[in-house]
Amino acid sequence: MSFSICNLPPEYRYHTSNLMCVRIMPGPKEQTPDQVQRFLRPIVSDLLHLWKHGIKVPTESHPELEGRLVRVALVAIICDKPTAHKMGGFPLHSHTNFCTECWISTKDKPEGKPRFMLRTNQQQRALGDQYRALTNLTARVNFVKEHATCYTQLSHLPYFDLVQQIVIDHMHNLFLGLVKTHFYHIWVQNKILQPNHELTKLHELLADVSTVTNATRLYHFSPIFPHFS
Numbered sequence: 001m002s003f004s005i006c007n008l009p010p011e012y013r014y015h016t017s018n019l020m021c022v023r024i025m026p027g028p029k030e031q032t033p034d035q036v037q038r039f040l041r042p043i044v045s046d047l048l049h050l051w052k053h054g055i056k057v058p059t060e061s062h063p064e065l066e067g068r069l070v071r072v073a074l075v076a077i078i079c080d081k082p083t084a085h086k087m088g089g090f091p092l093h094s095h096t097n098f099c100t101e102c103w104i105s106t107k108d109k110p111e112g113k114p115r116f117m118l119r120t121n122q123q124q125r126a127l128g129d130q131y132r133a134l135t136n137l138t139a140r141v142n143f144v145k146e147h148a149t150c151y152t153q154l155s156h157l158p159y160f161d162l163v164q165q166i167v168i169d170h171m172h173n174l175f176l177g178l179v180k181t182h183f184y185h186i187w188v189q190n191k192i193l194q195p196n197h198e199l200t201k202l203h204e205l206l207a208d209v210s211t212v213t214n215a216t217r218l219y220h221f222s223p224i225f226p227h228f229s
Contacts, residue, residue: 001025001043006075033150034140036086040153047074048156074160078169088166089128089152097148100166124162125155 001023004013012018023039025031031039050072058067077084081093084100091097096105102116127149134140144150154160193199 001039030082031086033086033089033092037151037153040087044153044156047072051157051159074154074157075165077154077166079166081168084166084168087152088154088162089124089131089150091144091148091150095144095148101163103148119163121161121163124149128152128155128162 001021003020003022005018006013008018022043025036025039054069054071056067057070058064062068077087079087085091085093088100090100096107097103098106099116100119102118104116108116127147128151130147131140131143131149132151134143140150152162154162187193188199193202
């Protein structure tokens with residue numbers, strides 16, 4: 001787990017000197033959702049303190065010893081899809097209700113329904129609290145099967161939206177084909193998007209999409225700059 005500082009300009013945000021590695025989860029196997037929460041607990045505790053009380057940091061405009069009061073907020077969690085489910089209190093991505101945004105089920109995919117009931121932050125928090133109150137593993141497994149939700153430490157952050165602020169990173173979305181799977185294999189091949197209606201409109205929207213020129217740039221070491229350029 002690592003943090004980047006959103007206040008920095010994008011060209012400096014991901015330099016190694018500006019990234020903070022806060023956790024490395026041990027192997028040899030992946031952690032379960034409940035085990036992931038144990039790693040999150042001290043991080044969330046620190047984030048909650050930084051949000052409520054902040055820290056005093058000497059700056060150029062406030063060079064005195066006490067410095068300037070700085071508060072910190074977690075803007076988003078950006079990760080791959082399996083990690084998004086474990087971090088956000090969602091069921092495993094192989095669950096019948098596999099989506100972190102709505103309540104679509106695997107049997108609904110070929111039917112092409114126009115809209116599914118959306119998940120909400122309030123609902124996610126309430127179901128997570130119910131899961132946390134359960135005292136044995138069997139009850140928790142059955143709860144996840146029925147409600148497709150488990151507990152996350154992130155619910156302690158009062159400002160954090162458990163649904164909207166957990167994002168799949170662009171490497172998995174674009175380079176590893178997650179978007180392609182959703183658009184083509186599900187929406188197009190299952191004829192959810194019709195060629196002369198939704199699909200045509202979608203192509204018109206995509207024609208206007210532009211990406212940042214250096215979005216896929218691989219940073220290289222430079223002797224001029226001590227980190228990356």
